[in-house]
Every structure is written in structure tokens, then in C-alpha cells.
Amino acid sequence: MFDSILIANRGEIACRVIRTARRLGLRSIAVFHHEDRHAPHVALADVAVELHADVPTAAYLDIAQLLDVAKREGAQCIHPGYGFLSENAKFAEAVEQAGLAFVGPQSEVIRLMGDKIHSREFAVKAGVPVSPSVKQEGDLDSFVEQAAKIGFPLLIKAAAGGGGKGMSIVRSVGELAARARTAMGEAERYFADGRVYAERYIERPRHIEVQVMGDGQGNVVHLFERECSVQRRFQKIIEESPAPNLPRELRDRICKAAVELAASAKYRNAGTVEFILAPDGEFYFLEMNTRLQVEHPVTEMVCGVDLVEAQLRVAAGEGLPWKQSDLKQTGHAIECRICCEEPEHDFRPATGAARLLRLPEGDGVRFDGGIRQGQAITAAFDSMVGKLICHAATRLEACDGIVRALDEFVLLGVSNNIDYLGQVLRHAAFRDGQLHTGFIAEHAADLAQPPLDDTDRAALLIAAALGVDDFRRLAYETPEPHASIGAWRN
Amino acid sequence: MPRIQSTIQTGSAEFRRYYAHNRELARELREKQRMARFERPQKDIERLANQGKMMPRERIEKLLDPGTPFLEFSTLAANMAYDGEAPSASVITGIGIVQGREVIINANDSSIKGGAWYPLTVKKIVRVLDMAIENRMPVIHLCDSAGGFLPLQSELFPDKYMAGRMFRNQCVLSKMNVKQLSLVFGHCTAGGAYIPALSDYSVIVRGTGAVFLAGPPLVKAATGEIVTADELGGCDLHTQVSGTCDYPASTEEEAIAIGREIVSQWEHTPKWNLQRDAVEEPYYDPDELYGIIPNDIKRSFEMREVIARIVDGSRFHEYQPAYGTTLVCGYANIWGFKVGILANNGVLFNDSALKGAHFIELCNQNNTPLVFLQNITGYMVGREYEARGISKDGAKMIMAQVGSHVPKFTVMCHGSFGAGNYGMCGRAYDSRMLYSWPNHNIGIMGGEQAAKTLSEVKLRQLERRGQKVEQSELDRVYQETLEAYQHQMSSYYATSELWDDGILDPVDTRNALGVSISAALNAPLGQQGYGIFRF
Amino acid sequence: MALEYSFTLDGVEHGVSIAARQPELVLTVDGRAHQVAESGALNEECALLTVDGRRYQVWRTWEGNRIHLRIGNRSFSVGYEDAITAAQHHAGGDDTLRADMPGVVVAVNASAGAHVAAGDVLIVIESMKMQINIVAPREGTVETVHVAVNQTFDKGAQLISLHAEA
Incomplete structure (x- = not known):
């Protein structure tokens, strides 16, 4: 087992990894951007090193800085958590080239599975069922023609995508071409890879x-x-x-x-x-x-x-x-x-x-x-x-x-x-x-939250009012006998 | 403390007769108060609305802590003066709670002749500022007044207790560290300018508030300068240039909010720590007071029955229950405050006067405030009583009462005639507050006695001149005198002239006394000590 | 008619006031009376509240002009302004910014009709060798710019006015 680990992540997953690492006796090395300087993972780790970047997320994506910290702090392995660099084949490669263990799969497997089209082809070869699909290989017209054969509704997705970006449900042939064009544009913008594919869209999946x-x-x-x-x-x-x-x-x-x-x-x-x-x-x-x-x-x-x-x-x-x-x-x-x-x-x-x-x-x-x-x-x-x-x-x-x-x-x-x-x-x-x-x-x-009934709404506003010092004083610090006499007028 | 055992039969014909009578008096009172407070010519209501002003009572309601009492003084002041043109004497005064602090309110009513000061307006303001001095209570002035009512200037300007006294009292208050705040909603003209100027704090509303020694017409007459009210003494001038006012406000609502926040900065000054017990509602329903008070000024009634419907738990520790029985003396609690009560149960004899004097001394020794419940036709007259020294015994009671260092409160429950008024702490005797019931009559002697005395004087006058006296002439003198007397003896006349601090519906007596006693505790106790008692 | 404290929930203003304190606290919400008891607190942030016989656990915290509450297992955010600010808002404050001292206009950054945020520098003036920023006291729209660059002005002069708020 290792005796030290760098966690190339933040938030709850960094904390989660640190907890197990500590239980197993590993020294934990956290990284953080200035914005995260008060975050729990910084406090929880044995060592916390600041990464520098103008954009906070960029810090956690900076392979060079991460490896530099890992070397400097003597980390034996790097856990990427999820998100950020966790599915970045180049990062996995760089980690292993630096002589550290990458807590995750081989870089070529990451690369394979990271590509929607290649991974589907791999699944087909492995005998795993995949839904009927068409990938865009040539021009838009032939893609549209092939995709229409799958039947409707169908789903267009970015080949390199994830997180719903570049994804679109198409319910009729008439809207197919336009939707495909939009999806390609989004895919290009988000993933710098305009390739898309179409697959059967399953209702209530x-x-x-x-x-x-x-x-x-x-x-x-x-x-x-x-x-x-x-x-x-x-x-x-x-x-x-x-x-x-x-x-x-x-x-x-x-x-x-x-x-x-x-x-x-x-x-x-x-x-x-x-x-x-x-x-x-x-x-x-x-x-x-x-x-x-x-x-x-x-x-x-x-x-x-x-x-x-x-x-x-x-x-x-x-x-x-x-x-x-x-x-x-x-x-x-x-x-x-x-x-x-x-x-x-x-x-x-x-x-x-x-x-x-x-x-x-x-x-x-x-x-x-x-x-x-x-x-x-x-x-x-x-x-x-x-x-x-x-x-x-x-x-x-x-x-x-x-x-x-x-x-x-x-x-x-x-x-x-x-x-x-x-x-x-x-x-x-x-x-x-x-x-x-x-x-x-x-x-x-x-x-949707049901509307409050009158009593609950009143209770909410009363609770708010009683949270205001001025109002509390008004409610509780009226002298006697005036408080008891109340709103009396002679 | 034992509970008073009531012997009132609420089912009796007499009770029902009295009840109906006094309920009607109370209804009449409420109606007169309602009219004085709210009945205004439509044009005046519209004039204020067009100026973006609230009605003065609206301002007070927004200024006071919600859900707290407002004890209003002398609502029916001037109700029999100036042909009824100045309801409440054009000013609203009272005690209320602002930010948990007891304060006195002095609010001009600009819905009446622009809030102009009539002679009785000045009297009412001087009285409430005297009250502030006596009880060391902060004052909030809600200023909106055209200034003195010029046609009556001789009755409001020159004398010791006239307009100048208001400003004198303001200075005295400030010197005593009793805070004053002016909220300037409208004009403060001439003398009125001194109200904000002599206040420790002031807020002025932009557009409608103005403070100046002379308004635009007078300036034009004096110097030919033509200037608007706002340029002459408006918000921006006084908060940015002259420094006469402290805080600018865009609206009356904002002025009130600023005022409330100013008050919340004020220290809580310690009150005189009068023992206060747990409060118990009266065991006997105060509503039964209506059935106890007779429908005839000449009929007597049992004062203990009245006490039982004012004090906590109807409990009363009676002092010397078997001696001087025409004056009931004893201890009770009102809203938890321990008080000594002196209540008339008939004419004052030598023993009752001595008992009263002694009880007053006991209360002073014990630092117990005094409550006088008046229903008095006077000290007993006649050779026998003079021989026993009724004058010097009455003098002892007055001497003890005047020498009191504890606060005194008086309620005029029925009749207040002759020297009994003095011994029982009438208006001249510095009650912190003095209230009347609507059935109350006051005079140097009863109306019939006065009429009889005067018609006899008339008869002797005519006889000396050798004139023949017609019985019809005597009857006329008697009747005229009686009517004039009755008019001036009525509670409405008394309150119109500010001989009291207002008429109370009898069922409100307990609350009014509770607020009043609490107010009085703001002033420290004076030094104990008396003059020479004639033995 | 009595004084109300103003609270905003989902953009709607509600008035809360006090009708009575004894023998139990009665608060009004938009004029309707509710019997209220605070039956103790678990800690500083958590109170137990009874309204019209219903019991609520209330978690409460402050942030600027907002009160965040968790009550009845739901979280809410209620807006509150102190009485003076609320009164100013109700009045719609037709602010005119004036010069505190005589000087000369160095820069004018806003023109009539411009939308400005609280704190925006509207005009820069120079007085007694000091440059002073005239900033917007609140969000709003510029109604009139009363001065131009290089213009001199006296103490109290109007510099810029914002539209009255609706």
C-alpha cells in the first residue's frame, strides 16, 4: 500500500477520499484554489497546497501544477475523484510517466471509453447490446438519411459529449436536419469535436x-x-x-x-x-x-x-x-x-x-x-x-x-x-x-412545493418578524402595566 | 388582603335604574369624544389629504408601539368654549409607549383651523408639559400649527401660565435631562417655531414642514420680501443651512420612522422602584359601576363598592375601619401597584379628617402613592363642629396632603363641593393626574344651596332699598342662578376649562390609573416633610 | 392603522404587527390576528414556535436584508427592511444629490435616462483640491444632470436627480 496520496479534486469527493486514505494510514495531500481556501477538504488533509489560476476550475485542471505538487510533496499516487481530470487520458498518462500511480484505469481505456462512438463499437464487439444508431461520418445529408432509418423518436448526441450538451430529441423527419446541425454546432463549441451520432430514443427509459x-x-x-x-x-x-x-x-x-x-x-x-x-x-x-x-x-x-x-x-x-x-x-x-x-x-x-x-x-x-x-x-x-x-x-x-x-x-x-x-x-x-x-x-x-396555507404563511412571517431584534424588543420589552393593558384607548 | 364583600343587588330596580342612567351618560361621553376626535368638515379632511398629510391621530397611531395603550388627556377640552370650534382645544395630548418607553405626546390638530392655538390650547399644552416635568417623562411634539389664534391673543399670550410657559417648560425639561423630540409635519409659526428649536431632537418633513418666526405674509408686510414657506423655513433650509432641525424626511411615514429610531437611542432611565405585586383582575365586574353610581347628585352611595370594581382582586386592607367612617382609608393594588386609597363615604367630620391626615402620613412614611376618590359635600358645618375644631382638623388633612412626597391621583366620582375638594386633593393640589366621571359635579357649594343663598342675598338687598319684592322675581333669581350653576358645575364644563385631565368612562378608571401611576414612577420621590400642623 | 413591520415573501409585501402581549402574544399578519407562543429554543438558531395551536421548529439566520428560515421542514427567504429604509422606499425617494461644498465638476459619467446601480460614480467634483465622487445612493434612473464638466457650483447646488421610484 502507498504511504501518501494526492487528491486532484475538491469538494465532497476530496473529503471522501481523504477519509479512507487516513484510515489506511496514507498521508493526504490536498490541492486548492484561492477561492477554496476555507473549504473543508483543505482543512481535512494532512497537507494542502495552493494551485494558481485565474479561473478557479482551471486550477484543478492544471496537470503541470498538479504533478509539480505531487513530486514536491512526495505523493506516491494521485486520486482524480470525479469530474475535472478524472476521465482525462492525458492526465492518467502524465501521472504514470511521472512515476506515480494513477488511481483509475489505464489511459488507453479512458480514451476508448471517452469516445461515444468507439466505445459503442467496442461494446458491439464484446457482445453487449447497443441501441440502433448511426454515426455521422460524412456530410449532413447522408447522416440525416441514415438516421431516419432508425425510426422516431431518435436522439442525437455529441460523439465526445456528456452532461446533456449537444443532445437533442427528434420526433419527426422534418426537424431532423435542423436538430442535427444545432447538435453539431454545440458539440463543436463544447467539446471542440463536432461529430454527432443518432440513436433510438426510448420513451420512459x-x-x-x-x-x-x-x-x-x-x-x-x-x-x-x-x-x-x-x-x-x-x-x-x-x-x-x-x-x-x-x-x-x-x-x-x-x-x-x-x-x-x-x-x-x-x-x-x-x-x-x-x-x-x-x-x-x-x-x-x-x-x-x-x-x-x-x-x-x-x-x-x-x-x-x-x-x-x-x-x-x-x-x-x-x-x-x-x-x-x-x-x-x-x-x-x-x-x-x-x-x-x-x-x-x-x-x-x-x-x-x-x-x-x-x-x-x-x-x-x-x-x-x-x-x-x-x-x-x-x-x-x-x-x-x-x-x-x-x-x-x-x-x-x-x-x-x-x-x-x-x-x-x-x-x-x-x-x-x-x-x-x-x-x-x-x-x-x-x-x-x-x-x-x-x-x-x-x-x-x-x-412543485404546495402553496402555504394561511396559518403556515403567517407562522413563517411571524418567525421572520421574531427574528428581527427591533421587533422582538417591541414584542417582549414593553413595560408593565402597558403590555397587559394592551391597545386600550380611553 | 381580604376581598371586599359586595352587597350590591344587581337585580334590584335601583341598580337597573342607575345602570341605565349611567350607561346613557357613558354613551353620551363616547359620542362627544368621537365627534371631538373625528368629526371634521370635509374640506379640512381634503385639505390635509391634498397636502399629503396624515390626520393627527393617524400620526399618533403610527408613532406608538402597536398593541400598547394610549391614555388621552382632556379630549373634551374647549367643548363648551369658542362655540365648539376647537374640539379637544385643537391639540391631542396623552401618554403612550414608543420603543418601549413611556412618553408624553403633544400633537397639534391641524384639521382644526390649521392647528391654531386658542387660549385653552395653550392651557392644555402647558398642563401636559407640567405633567412631563412632574413625572419626568420625555415629550414628543407632533408639530403642525398656524400659531396663536390672533383674535384671542390677550387670553393666550401675556400671562404667566400662557404661551410663554410652554417654552419655559421645554427649557426646564431639557435642563432636567428629560428628552424632547419634535416631528415637524406642518408649520411651526412664530412662537411655534420654538417648539422644535427648543427640542433636543427634531425631524422635519420636506415639502410640508416649515419653521419660521414669521410666515410669508408677515415677512412681506414687514420687509417687502416675497418668499415661499419652503424657501423661508422648509426642510432643506433648516437641515442643510440653518441647523434648526436635525433630520430631513421625505414623508410623514419616514419622519415617524426616524423619530422612533431616535427614541430607541434614549437611555432607559431607572424608575422609582415601587413594589409591584402580581396583577389580579377585579373580582367584581367594573361594568357594575354603572349600577352603583346614583342618578342624582344628592344621593349617597357606598364607596367600597366602587373600590371593589377598580382594585386588583377587589382586595382592600382597610385602615381604622371603625373610626371616622365617612372617610374610607386603606391599601389596595392597582395593576399590581400598591396604593393608599382615601374615599368619601359621607361628609367629613373631625374624626374622619384626623383619620385622613394620619393615613396620608402613613402612606408617606411607607412611600405608598395616594389615590383620592372624591364624592364630597364638604367638612361638617355648625357650631358643635367648629367648637371641636373642624377647621383646624380639616387644615391638618390639607397640610398632610400638600406635604406629601408620594404621587397623588384624584378621581372625581360624583360630587366635589367646598373645602372637601381641597382636603381630597382637588385640582389646586398637584395630583399627578385628575380625572372625572361624566356624572361628576363641582362647585364651591351645591347648586341649590348657591341659588338659595344668592336669592336670599338679593331679597335683603331689595329690602334694604325699601323695594317691594315680588315672589316671581325671587323665583327668577333662584332659577337663573341654579341654571348658571348647574351649567358650570357639570363635568363637561369642568373638562372644557381643563379643571381635570379628562372625563373617564368609569369602567376605564382602573386602566387610566394604572398608566398614570406607572408614569408617576418616572420621577424620583421628593423629600418627606410637612408644615406646621395645628393641634 | 397601527404601525406595521414590512416583510417580503416571494415579492409580496406583508405587514406584521402586534395586537396584544398579554395574556398571550397576539400578532397580526396583514391584519389577521394569530396567537403566538415561543415555547423555548433548542439553541440560538432554533426556536420552537406555536402559531394558532400549530407547533413549528424554526431555524433562522440573517444575511443582509434577508432572513433565511427553515420552518415546517421547508426553507424560505424573507426580505426585511428597517422602518426608515422601508419608508424611503415607499416614498420612492426622488433623490437629488447636492454639493456639500462649492467646487467644479471634473467628470459627468451619467446622462438623463441612464440606469444606475447603488454605488455607481455619477459625477466627480473637485473642491478644496480634493476630488470627490458623487455616487448613486440607490439603484434607479437618472432624471436630470444639473451640471456639466468644468462648471463651477455653490454649496447646496443640485448636481444630479434620480427618478422617483414607483
Whole structure:
């Protein structure tokens, strides 16, 4: 095992990695941009080194500075977390060339899986089902002609994309050409790669993914599935494991397909194979994420493992910590992503400061956070400030537990989605497990906060008034007998 | 403390008769008050609205802490003067709570002749500023006045207790560290200019507020200069150039908000720490007062029944219950404040006068405020009583009462005649507050006695001149005298002339006394000491 | 008619006042009376509030002119202005900025109709060898610029006026 680690990330995932590293006796080296100087990961690490950049996110993307810090501080390995450089093949390469271990897959696997078109081709070769698709190889007209054969509705995506950018649903042939042109433009702008592809668009699809772990020699185990269908702006907000209402046989087939894909790639370290599951039970390969996922805690809780520890052991060459038969799912875990955003305004990001922060407690409740009271929430970074996870014996108990935890969660000073998540988790369709990626849109009316009744609104305004010193004095510091006599007039 | 055992039969014909009578008096009072407060010619209401001004009572409501009392003084001042042209004497005075502090309000009512000062206006303002001095209470002046009412200048300007006294009192207050704030909503003309100028703090509203020794017409007459009110003494001139006013405000609402914030800066001055017990509502319903007070000034009634409907828990510790029984003396609590009560239960005899004098001394020794409940026809007259020294016994009571260092409060419950008025702390005797009930009559003697006395004087006059006296002439003298007397004896005449601090609906007595006693505690106790008692 | 404190929720202004303090606190919200009890506090930030018999746990914190609250398991943000500022806003303040001392105009950065933010430097004047920024006291629109560059002015002269607020 290593004795030191540099975490090339920030926020909750940096804290998460540092915790395991410390448990295993590794010296943790954090990096930070000036804007993050008061962030929890800086305080939590053994060493914290400032990175310099005009744009805060650029600091965490600066490979040269990161490697310089790693060398200077004597780091033996680098954990990239998720986002930032985690799926950057050049970074993985540079790390290994610098003689350090990269806690993640081989750079060529990152490169392969990072390309939507190549990864699909690889999946086809590995015998993993993919949805009918057409890639844009020549001009727009031939792409449109080929794509139309898939049938409608269909989805156009950027070849190099992610995060919903350059993505478009096309419902008729008439709008196909225009949509394709827009998607290409966006792809060019966001990813400097204008190639797009079209695939079958599945109505009411579910997003099912499988956590895998490989040793780089072709040995791969899976840690079962996660359901990540509840999404807004094409981003997950609630994840759980196991997936509800998923027949065991189908679940096994999906997991098997994931393992086969990863094994074919001689995948090393933790990865996630994402699938689209159609209502008819057909499932198609979506993509493979070559890193630790945001939602990994639900897997950790139902499997009783520490995925970061496993990542470090694999990276240190200790091989896979488990055989497939060691891995069992126990109970049910649900994760909610706590984001600073305005659900009532199409989830637009919100900024402010965490003036008051009180974390929920209770059996089975876990909070992976990267926020502390007083911290400013700026537009510089992602709006997610932490993840609330609840593990219980059954799905409904986990639902109840996380609703309770959300109710207890106090984050004041910046708009956030805590109350909105509560609405989702209380919704009958969610409790029934009637999930699909359009869940949020389908139930938008139900999920909006109900208007306050008169008493509740009065209570709110009264609570606000009693929070104003002037008003409090007025209410409580009136002399006697005047206070008792009240608004008497003679 | 034992509870007074009431013997009132609320079902009796007498109770119901009295009740109906006094309810009607209370209704009449409320109606007169309503008219004095709110009935204004439409043109005056519109004039204020067009100037962007609030009605003066609106200003007061916005200035006071919400949900707190306002004890208004002398609402019916001038109700029988100036042909009723100056309701409330064109000024609103009272005690209220601003930012948790007890303050005196002095608000010009510009909905009446531009807030001009009549003689009784000046008397009412001087009285309330005297009250501020006696009780060391901060004053908030809500200024909006055209100045002295010139046709009556001789009655409001020259004498000791006339207009100059207002400004003299302002200086005295400031010297005593009792704060004053002026909110200048309208004009402060001539002498009126000194109200903000002599206040420790002042706020002036831009556009409508103005302070000047002479308004534009007078300036033009004096020097030929033509100038607008705003140029002459408006907000910007006084807050930016002259420094006469401190804070500019764009609106009356803002002026009030600034004023409230100024008051919130004021220190909380310690009050005299009078023992205050837990408050208990009266056991007997104060509403029953209406059935206790007789419908005839000549009928007596049991004062303990009145006490039982004013004091906490109707509890009363009676002093010398068996001696001098025409004067009821004892201790009780009002809104938790311990007080000594002296209440008339008949004419004052030698023993009742001595008992009263002694009880007053006890209260002074014990630092207990005094409450006088008057229903008095006087000290007993006649050879026997003179021989026993009724004059010197009455003098002892007056001497003890005047020498008191504890605050005194008086309520005129029914009749107040002759020297009894003196002993029982009438207007001349510096009650911190003195209130009347609507049924109250006051005079040097009863109306019938006066009429009889005067008609007898007339008869002897005519007889000396050898003139024949017609009975009809005597009857006419009697009747005229009686009517004039009755007019001047009525509570409405008394309050019109500011012989009291206002008429109270009897059921309001407890609250009015509570606010008054609390106000009095703002002033430290004086030195104990008396003059020479004649033994 | 009584004094009200003004609070803004979702852009709507509400008036809160006090109707009575004894035997229990009665507050009015937009004129309607509610019985209120603060039945203790878990700590400085968390109070237990009863309104018309309903119990609420209230978390409360301040930020500038906003009160952030969590009540009934929902979070809200309520705007509050002290009485003077609120009165100025209600009046719509037709601010005219004036010169505190005589001087000369060095620069004029705004023209009539320009939208300005609080703190924007509108005019620079020079007086007693010092340059002084005349800044916008609030957000608004410039109504009139009363002076031009190199113009001299006396103490109290009008420099620039903002439109009265709606």
C-alpha cells in the first residue's frame, strides 16, 4: 500500500477520499484554489497546497501544477475523484510517466471509453447490446438519411459529449436536419469535436448502471446495479441500489454484460457501465464511466465495502480485494444529491453562503459533504455540495429514513434542492418505484412545493418578524402595566 | 388582603335604574369624544389629504408601539368654549409607549383651523408639559400649527401660565435631562417655531414642514420680501443651512420612522422602584359601576363598592375601619401597584379628617402613592363642629396632603363641593393626574344651596332699598342662578376649562390609573416633610 | 392603522404587527390576528414556535436584508427592511444629490435616462483640491444632470436627480 496520496479534486469527493486514505494510514495531500481556501477538504488533509489560476476550475485542471505538487510533496499516487481530470487520458498518462500511480484505469481505456462512438463499437464487439444508431461520418445529408432509418423518436448526441450538451430529441423527419446541425454546432463549441451520432430514443427509459472493479488483467467483478433514473437537466439527483422492480434474472443479465465489457477492455480499477433499460425489458449500453461515480456510496452501503479502499489496493497492485461470490446486496440504499439550485426556476444554480448548516443524523444516515457553515457558494464550481445517503432494510424504510433526514437537514443562506428532494421522495410514484428518466418532467406539477396555507404563511412571517431584534424588543420589552393593558384607548 | 364583600343587588330596580342612567351618560361621553376626535368638515379632511398629510391621530397611531395603550388627556377640552370650534382645544395630548418607553405626546390638530392655538390650547399644552416635568417623562411634539389664534391673543399670550410657559417648560425639561423630540409635519409659526428649536431632537418633513418666526405674509408686510414657506423655513433650509432641525424626511411615514429610531437611542432611565405585586383582575365586574353610581347628585352611595370594581382582586386592607367612617382609608393594588386609597363615604367630620391626615402620613412614611376618590359635600358645618375644631382638623388633612412626597391621583366620582375638594386633593393640589366621571359635579357649594343663598342675598338687598319684592322675581333669581350653576358645575364644563385631565368612562378608571401611576414612577420621590400642623 | 413591520415573501409585501402581549402574544399578519407562543429554543438558531395551536421548529439566520428560515421542514427567504429604509422606499425617494461644498465638476459619467446601480460614480467634483465622487445612493434612473464638466457650483447646488421610484 502507498504511504501518501494526492487528491486532484475538491469538494465532497476530496473529503471522501481523504477519509479512507487516513484510515489506511496514507498521508493526504490536498490541492486548492484561492477561492477554496476555507473549504473543508483543505482543512481535512494532512497537507494542502495552493494551485494558481485565474479561473478557479482551471486550477484543478492544471496537470503541470498538479504533478509539480505531487513530486514536491512526495505523493506516491494521485486520486482524480470525479469530474475535472478524472476521465482525462492525458492526465492518467502524465501521472504514470511521472512515476506515480494513477488511481483509475489505464489511459488507453479512458480514451476508448471517452469516445461515444468507439466505445459503442467496442461494446458491439464484446457482445453487449447497443441501441440502433448511426454515426455521422460524412456530410449532413447522408447522416440525416441514415438516421431516419432508425425510426422516431431518435436522439442525437455529441460523439465526445456528456452532461446533456449537444443532445437533442427528434420526433419527426422534418426537424431532423435542423436538430442535427444545432447538435453539431454545440458539440463543436463544447467539446471542440463536432461529430454527432443518432440513436433510438426510448420513451420512459430507466437508467441502470453497474459498478465494476477490474484488476487490469482481465479479472472483473461487479458490485451490482444502481438505479439512477431520477434526473433533472440530464443529471442524476437521486440514485439507489438495488434498482426497484427489476427482475432478478434481468438484473443478472445486465450485470453480466457489464462484466463482459470491462473484462474485454482488461479494465483496471473502479468503473461504471451505464445502460438504458426500456419498458419492454430490452437494455442497451449507454457508456462506461472510467472513474468513481458520484453515487458510489449506495453501492458501498448495500455491499458493505469501501470502494475507495478497493481502488487504492488495486492501484497499489494488491489485486482485487473480493471474489464475485464475496459480494452480496444487503438492504436498500438511496442517495440524494444536495445541490445549491432553484428547483422552482428550472433548477438554475444558486449562489450565496451556507449561513446555517445542520446535518441530519440517525441510523443508516450518511452525509458525504464538502461544505461547512459560513462557506460561500459561488458560480465557480459545481452546484452539488454533498450527498445524503440512507441505508435501511427495505426500500420503503430507506425512503422514510431519507425523507426524515432531508426534513432535518438545515442549509440556510443559499437556495437548494433539499425540500424538492423531499417532494420527490414522498411522491407515491417514487415510493412505488415507477421510475424513468422523465420522472421529474412527468410529475412536475406534483413536485412543485404546495402553496402555504394561511396559518403556515403567517407562522413563517411571524418567525421572520421574531427574528428581527427591533421587533422582538417591541414584542417582549414593553413595560408593565402597558403590555397587559394592551391597545386600550380611553 | 381580604376581598371586599359586595352587597350590591344587581337585580334590584335601583341598580337597573342607575345602570341605565349611567350607561346613557357613558354613551353620551363616547359620542362627544368621537365627534371631538373625528368629526371634521370635509374640506379640512381634503385639505390635509391634498397636502399629503396624515390626520393627527393617524400620526399618533403610527408613532406608538402597536398593541400598547394610549391614555388621552382632556379630549373634551374647549367643548363648551369658542362655540365648539376647537374640539379637544385643537391639540391631542396623552401618554403612550414608543420603543418601549413611556412618553408624553403633544400633537397639534391641524384639521382644526390649521392647528391654531386658542387660549385653552395653550392651557392644555402647558398642563401636559407640567405633567412631563412632574413625572419626568420625555415629550414628543407632533408639530403642525398656524400659531396663536390672533383674535384671542390677550387670553393666550401675556400671562404667566400662557404661551410663554410652554417654552419655559421645554427649557426646564431639557435642563432636567428629560428628552424632547419634535416631528415637524406642518408649520411651526412664530412662537411655534420654538417648539422644535427648543427640542433636543427634531425631524422635519420636506415639502410640508416649515419653521419660521414669521410666515410669508408677515415677512412681506414687514420687509417687502416675497418668499415661499419652503424657501423661508422648509426642510432643506433648516437641515442643510440653518441647523434648526436635525433630520430631513421625505414623508410623514419616514419622519415617524426616524423619530422612533431616535427614541430607541434614549437611555432607559431607572424608575422609582415601587413594589409591584402580581396583577389580579377585579373580582367584581367594573361594568357594575354603572349600577352603583346614583342618578342624582344628592344621593349617597357606598364607596367600597366602587373600590371593589377598580382594585386588583377587589382586595382592600382597610385602615381604622371603625373610626371616622365617612372617610374610607386603606391599601389596595392597582395593576399590581400598591396604593393608599382615601374615599368619601359621607361628609367629613373631625374624626374622619384626623383619620385622613394620619393615613396620608402613613402612606408617606411607607412611600405608598395616594389615590383620592372624591364624592364630597364638604367638612361638617355648625357650631358643635367648629367648637371641636373642624377647621383646624380639616387644615391638618390639607397640610398632610400638600406635604406629601408620594404621587397623588384624584378621581372625581360624583360630587366635589367646598373645602372637601381641597382636603381630597382637588385640582389646586398637584395630583399627578385628575380625572372625572361624566356624572361628576363641582362647585364651591351645591347648586341649590348657591341659588338659595344668592336669592336670599338679593331679597335683603331689595329690602334694604325699601323695594317691594315680588315672589316671581325671587323665583327668577333662584332659577337663573341654579341654571348658571348647574351649567358650570357639570363635568363637561369642568373638562372644557381643563379643571381635570379628562372625563373617564368609569369602567376605564382602573386602566387610566394604572398608566398614570406607572408614569408617576418616572420621577424620583421628593423629600418627606410637612408644615406646621395645628393641634 | 397601527404601525406595521414590512416583510417580503416571494415579492409580496406583508405587514406584521402586534395586537396584544398579554395574556398571550397576539400578532397580526396583514391584519389577521394569530396567537403566538415561543415555547423555548433548542439553541440560538432554533426556536420552537406555536402559531394558532400549530407547533413549528424554526431555524433562522440573517444575511443582509434577508432572513433565511427553515420552518415546517421547508426553507424560505424573507426580505426585511428597517422602518426608515422601508419608508424611503415607499416614498420612492426622488433623490437629488447636492454639493456639500462649492467646487467644479471634473467628470459627468451619467446622462438623463441612464440606469444606475447603488454605488455607481455619477459625477466627480473637485473642491478644496480634493476630488470627490458623487455616487448613486440607490439603484434607479437618472432624471436630470444639473451640471456639466468644468462648471463651477455653490454649496447646496443640485448636481444630479434620480427618478422617483414607483
